[in-house]
Amino acid sequence: MFACLFQPSSQGSLFEVVARAAAVLPCHGDGAAHDSGVAADPIEALAREFSPRVQGHQPGLVSLDIAGLGRLLGTPADIGGELRRAAADRGLRLHIALAPTRTAAMLLALARAGVTVVPPGGEREALALLPLSVLRQLPPRRPDARRSKSRERQQADTGSAVVDLLRRWGLRTLGDLAGLPVRPLSERLGQDGVMWQRLARGEDLQPLIATEPDVPIEETLDLEWPVEGLEPLSFVLARMCEPLSDRLAVLDLAAVVLHLSFRLVSRETETRELQLPAPMRDPKVLRTLILLHLESHPLPGGVDRVALRVDTAPARVTQFSLLSRARPFPEQMATLLARLSALLGDSRVGAPALVDSHRPGVCAMARFPGGSETGPASADDPTASTREPRVAIRRFRVPVPARVMVKEGRPVRVTTERRGLDGGVVASAVGPWRTSGEWWRVEGWNRDEWDVSLADGGVYRVHRDRSRDRWFIDGIVD
Amino acid sequence: MAKSALARTDLEALLRARKLDRTLHQPGDTAAPERTPRPSDTVLPTGLTLLDQRLDGGLPRGQMSEVVGPRSSGRATLMCAALAAATGRGELTALVDPLDTFDPESAAATGVDLERLLWLRGEGTTMGAWPQREAGKGLERLLERALKALNLVLQAGGFDLIVLDVAEVPPEAIRRLPFTTWFRLQRVIEGSRTVCLLLGPAPMARSAEGVSIHLAPAHGERGRWTPRLFLGLDIHARIVRARDPEEGQCRLSARA
Numbered sequence: 001m002f003a004c005l006f007q008p009s010s011q012g013s014l015f016e017v018v019a020r021a022a023a024v025l026p027c028h029g030d031g032a033a034h035d036s037g038v039a040a041d042p043i044e045a046l047a048r049e050f051s052p053r054v055q056g057h058q059p060g061l062v063s064l065d066i067a068g069l070g071r072l073l074g075t076p077a078d079i080g081g082e083l084r085r086a087a088a089d090r091g092l093r094l095h096i097a098l099a100p101t102r103t104a105a106m107l108l109a110l111a112r113a114g115v116t117v118v119p120p121g122g123e124r125e126a127l128a129l130l131p132l133s134v135l136r137q138l139p140p141r142r143p144d145a146r147r148s149k150s151r152e153r154q155q156a157d158t159g160s161a162v163v164d165l166l167r168r169w170g171l172r173t174l175g176d177l178a179g180l181p182v183r184p185l186s187e188r189l190g191q192d193g194v195m196w197q198r199l200a201r202g203e204d205l206q207p208l209i210a211t212e213p214d215v216p217i218e219e220t221l222d223l224e225w226p227v228e229g230l231e232p233l234s235f236v237l238a239r240m241c242e243p244l245s246d247r248l249a250v251l252d253l254a255a256v257v258l259h260l261s262f263r264l265v266s267r268e269t270e271t272r273e274l275q276l277p278a279p280m281r282d283p284k285v286l287r288t289l290i291l292l293h294l295e296s297h298p299l300p301g302g303v304d305r306v307a308l309r310v311d312t313a314p315a316r317v318t319q320f321s322l323l324s325r326a327r328p329f330p331e332q333m334a335t336l337l338a339r340l341s342a343l344l345g346d347s348r349v350g351a352p353a354l355v356d357s358h359r360p361g362v363c364a365m366a367r368f369p370g371g372s373e374t375g376p377a378s379a380d381d382p383t384a385s386t387r388e389p390r391v392a393i394r395r396f397r398v399p400v401p402a403r404v405m406v407k408e409g410r411p412v413r414v415t416t417e418r419r420g421l422d423g424g425v426v427a428s429a430v431g432p433w434r435t436s437g438e439w440w441r442v443e444g445w446n447r448d449e450w451d452v453s454l455a456d457g458g459v460y461r462v463h464r465d466r467s468r469d470r471w472f473i474d475g476i477v478d
Numbered sequence: 479m480a481k482s483a484l485a486r487t488d489l490e491a492l493l494r495a496r497k498l499d500r501t502l503h504q505p506g507d508t509a510a511p512e513r514t515p516r517p518s519d520t521v522l523p524t525g526l527t528l529l530d531q532r533l534d535g536g537l538p539r540g541q542m543s544e545v546v547g548p549r550s551s552g553r554a555t556l557m558c559a560a561l562a563a564a565t566g567r568g569e570l571t572a573l574v575d576p577l578d579t580f581d582p583e584s585a586a587a588t589g590v591d592l593e594r595l596l597w598l599r600g601e602g603t604t605m606g607a608w609p610q611r612e613a614g615k616g617l618e619r620l621l622e623r624a625l626k627a628l629n630l631v632l633q634a635g636g637f638d639l640i641v642l643d644v645a646e647v648p649p650e651a652i653r654r655l656p657f658t659t660w661f662r663l664q665r666v667i668e669g670s671r672t673v674c675l676l677l678g679p680a681p682m683a684r685s686a687e688g689v690s691i692h693l694a695p696a697h698g699e700r701g702r703w704t705p706r707l708f709l710g711l712d713i714h715a716r717i718v719r720a721r722d723p724e725e726g727q728c729r730l731s732a733r734a
Contacts, residue, residue: 328636352582392554478554
C-alpha cells in the first residue's frame with residue numbers, strides 16, 4: 001500500500017511553502033533542523049514521520065510506503081486522516097491519496113484534492129474518470145541523480161506529445177486509454193504507448209526507490225579559552241571526530257572530504273579542506289590526518305572555535321580478490337602519505353608521472369597509488385626477464401653548468417665548478433643529437449646532446465644550449 | 479656442557495624463529511654451508527636472470543641488502559630493473575631519493591610501472607646545489623629526512639621493495655651516520671615480506687641474511703661505444719654474503 005502527498009502549486013512557490021513550514025516547525029537555532037534529521041522539503045519531512053521508505057519525486061510530490069502502518073494507525077482511511085491532520089498542523093494543505101500501487105496514488109493525488117483512499121483492486125476504477133492531462137504532471141519515470149536533465153526533458157516532451165495525440169484520437173480520460181487493446185496501441189505508438197496505458201491503469205513501472213535525507217554531518221566546538229599548538233588541538237579534534245564517526249557509522253556512510261573551520265583569536269576564520277584518498281570514518285585516522293595537515297600547514301594563531309563538516313559517500317565495502325595482490329588499507333596509506341608530506345613537503349611525495357612533452361627530463365607527480373587496478377603489467381610477457389635491461393639515468397633537476405673544450409666540433413674536455421663532479425678528458429663521445437621545442441615560449445629549448453665518458457670514470461649526458469651557447473651536464477648514465 | 483648445549487639450542491631456535499638459521503655455522507667447520515634453494519616466496523627477483531641465479535632466486539625478503547659501486551657502474555640500472563620486476567608483478571614499491579636524481583622517463587623505459595612506485599624526493603639537486611658543495615649540516619639534514627622517510631615507509635608495511643638511493647652521496651657523509659641507524663631499520667623489516675635495498679658508493683650496511691652486490695665496469699671499460707653510438711654498459715656484479723666465502727659473480731649488460 002502506498003500513499004502520495006502532493007502540494008498543489010496554487011498555494012505558492014516552493015520557497016513560500018518551505019518558509020511557512022519552517023515557521024510552524026520547532027526551531028532550535030542554527031543548524032538544529034539539520035542536526036535533528038529534518039529534510040529541507042517540509043512535505044518529505046512529514047512523510048518521513050510516517051514511514052522510513054520515502055521517495056521524493058519533485059518539489060511538492062512525495063510517495064511513501066505505508067505497508068505495516070495499519071497496525072499502528074488502523075485502516076487506510078485512518079492513515080489518510082492522520083496524514084491530513086499532521087499536514088494541517090504544519091500549515092500545509094495537501095492532496096493525499098492512498099492506493100495499492102504507487103502510480104495510482106500519485107495520479108489521484110495530482111488530480112484530486114482532499115484524501116482519497118482506493119481499496120485493493122480498485123485502482124483502475126478509481127483512475128477511470130481522471131482526465132488524460134494528469135499524465136503530463138507525472139514526474140520522469142526514473143528520477144535518480146544519474147539521469148540527465150536532457151533525458152528527463154525529452155521524456156516529458158514525449159509524454160506531452162502522446163497525450164496530445166490521444167486527445168486528437170478522441171480519448172478524454174484515463175479510463176479511455178486503459179480500455180484500448182494493447183496490440184493495436186503498440187503498433188501505432190510503440191512501447192511508449194503501452195507504457196502510458198499501463199500508467200493509466202495504475203500499474204507501477206518501477207518500485208519505490210527510497211531516498212535518504214540529505215543531512216549534513218558536522219560538529220562544532222566553542223572553547224572556553226583559546227588553544228594554541230597541535231597537542232591541545234588533538235584533544236579537541238578527538239572530541240569532535242568520535243561522535244562524528246559514530247553518526248557516519250549509523251548512516252553507513254564515510255567521509256571523503258573534511259571541511260575544517262577555525263575561528264582564530266584575531267576573529268578571523270581559517271578554513272581548510274582535506275580530500276581523503278578513500279571513504280573512511282575511523283576517528284583516529286581522521287584526527288591523525290587533520291593533525292598532520294596542520295603540522296605541515298600551521299594555523300596563524302590561537303583557536304577558540306573549531307567546526308568540522310564532512311562530505312559523505314557510501315561506506316567502502318572491502319572485498320579482497322584472491323587473484324590480485326593485497327594492498328595496504330587506504331586509511332594506512334593515507335596516514336603514511338600525510339606523514340611523509342609533513343616531513344618532505346606536499347609536492348615531493350607521490351607517484352612519478354610522465355608528461356606528454358619532448359622536453360628532456362620533464363616529469364610530474366601523481367597520486368599514489370595509481371588508480372589502475374589491473375593485474376601485473378608484464379606477467380604475461382615470458383621474455384621480459386631475459387631481455388637486456390635499459391640503462392638508467394640520474395638526472396640533475398637543474399642542469400649543472402660546465403666548461404667544455406671542443407675540438408673539431410667534438411667535446412674533448414669537460415670541467416665543472418661542482419665538487420663531486422670531477423670532470424676530465426673525454427674518453428669517448430657520441431653525438432650531437434639536436435632537439436628543440438616550444439620555441440614560441442620563453443622556456444623553450446634548443447640543444448645539442450652528447451653522451452661522453454670522462455676520465456673520472458663516469459658516463460655523462462651533456463648538452464650545449466644553442467640559444468645561449470653554454471654547456472650543461474644533464475645527468476649521469478648509471 | 480649440557481648448559482651450553484641448551485643455550486646453543488635456544489639460540490638456534492631463536493634464529494630460526496627470525497628466519498636467520500641460514501647463517502648458522504658449525505664451529506670448526508671451514509667449509510661453506512650447503513646452499514639450499516630458497517622458496518620462491520622468500521625472495522624478490524631482480525628481473526635480471528643471471529643475477530637472480532647467483533642470488534638463489536633474488537634478494538631475500540625481510541632483509542636489508544645493498545648495491546654498491548662507483549659512478550656509472552650500473553647501480554641505477556639494477557635498481558630500475560628490480561623496480562620494474564616488482565611493479566610488473568603488481569607489488570608496491572617505494573624509492574627514497576634524497577638527492578632527487580631519479581629519472582622517471584628512463585625508469586619507464588626500463589619497464590617500471592610508475593603508478594606502483596612511491597617516489598619520495600629530497601631537495602638535493604632541485605635547488606640547483608650539488609650537495610657536496612653545501613655545508614655538512616645541509617647534507618646531514620637531507621640524509622636525516624631521508625632516513626626518517628625510509629623508516630616511516632618500512633614501518634607502514636605493504637611495500638615489497640623499498641630503495642634508499644644514496645649512491646651520489648659522499649661516502650664520508652654516510653659513514654658519519656651512527657651504525658645503530660641501520661640496525662634499527664633492519665629490525666623493522668625482520669620477518670616481513672619487504673626488501674630494503676640500499677644504493678651507495680661503498681658498503682654501508684646489510685642484515686645478516688642480506689646480500690651485498692658490488693658492481694663495477696666489466697674489464698674496466700666505461701660502457702660499449704661505437705664511433706657514433708653509446709650502446710650501453712657492461713657490468714660486473716660480485717655478490718657477497720655473510721659467512722659465505724664463495725662469492726657469486728656474473729656479468730650483466732644494459733643497453734642504452
